[in-house]
Amino acid sequence: MKHIKHCSVIAALAAAALTFAGVAPAALAANDGATQDAVVATRSFPKTNAVKKNILAEASSTQVESDSDWGGVESLNVPQTKSQAEKDAEAAAAAAEQQRQQQAQAQAQAQAASRSAARSDLSSSGSFTVTPPDGASVSSLLTFANQFVGKVPYVSGGNTPSGWDCSGFVQYVYGQMGVSLPHYSGAQATVGRAVGSLxxxxxxxxxxxxxxxxxxxxxxxxINSQLNGTRYDPIAWVFPSSYSIRRIF
Incomplete structure (x- = not known):
């Protein structure tokens, strides 16, 4: 009986082994199908093999797709800032330009006032209006002085077209050209630059x-002012003794 029981046990074990062997391939086949499905899913998301060595380093360039929409931020007009030195330089330049314009304006106003005053100066007879010089040249000076010939009387101490003495005439003519001279002939003999000879x-x-x-x-x-009025004279007649020649322009 014991022998029969042993044989039965062996037979049962053999049957069980055959059963397991049949199930295992089926399970493996099923698992193999599942593995194939997992591989397909994994391949749809490629792995990144490149490793960023320094993840804290700042990016030096950026690529953006041409059809990207950033909500208009890419078109913002961002103001450029300036250093304090640049701001100071611009402020200094603006102040210098403003000062130059003010000086030019003041000079223009002074010239206009001088011409206006010259126009209002009349001779004692009131027969002519003074025409101011049209420039700062010697030609303008001589043309300006010429208009008084035979029109302005001699007045001791005078220095306007209403009447003047010799030095007052010279002082007035040069004054209308923007040159300030003393009202005394001896002082006028020392102004400007000396000229050696006639x-x-x-x-x-x-x-x-x-x-x-x-x-x-x-x-x-x-051209000078004599007792008989403003006129042209030879130097030898009006300067019988020594004299000084002085150049202003």
């Missing part, structure tokens, strides 16, 4: 000594 004299130079003052017009002639 041969070197030029029209517009002042010729003066302690007794008389005049404006040289060339060819040995001067």
């Amino acid at each position: 041969a070197d004299a030029q029209p517009g130079d002042i010729i003066a000594n302690a007794q008389h003052a005049a404006i040289y017009v060339g060819n040995g002639m001067v």
Whole structure:
């Protein structure tokens, strides 16, 4: 009986082994199908093999798709900031330009006022209106002075077209050209630059000594104020003694 029981046990074990062997391939086949499905799913999301070595480093460039929509932020006009030194330099330049404009305006106003005053100065007879000089050249000075010839009387101590003396005439003419001169012939003999001789004299130079003052017009002639009025005279007639030649322009 014991032998029969042993045989039965062996047979049962053999049957069980055969059963397990049949189930295992089926299970493996089923598992193999599941594994294939998992591989397909994994391949739909490729793995990244490149490793970023320094994840804290700042990116140096960025690629953006052409059809990306950032809500208009890419078109914002961001103001550029300036350093304090740049701001100071701009402020200094603006202040200098403003000062230059103010000076130019003040000069223009002064010239306009001078011309206006010249126009209002009349001779004692009231027969003419003074025309101011049209520039700062010697030619303008001589043309300006010429309009008084035969029109303005001699007045001791005077220095306007209503009447003047010799130095007052020279002072007035040069004053309308923007040059301030003293009202005394001896002082006028020291202004400007000295000219060595009459041969070197030029029209517009002042010729003066302690007794008389005049404006040289060339060819040995001067324009001056005498007792008989404003006129042209030869230098030899009005300066019988020594004199000084002074150049302003």
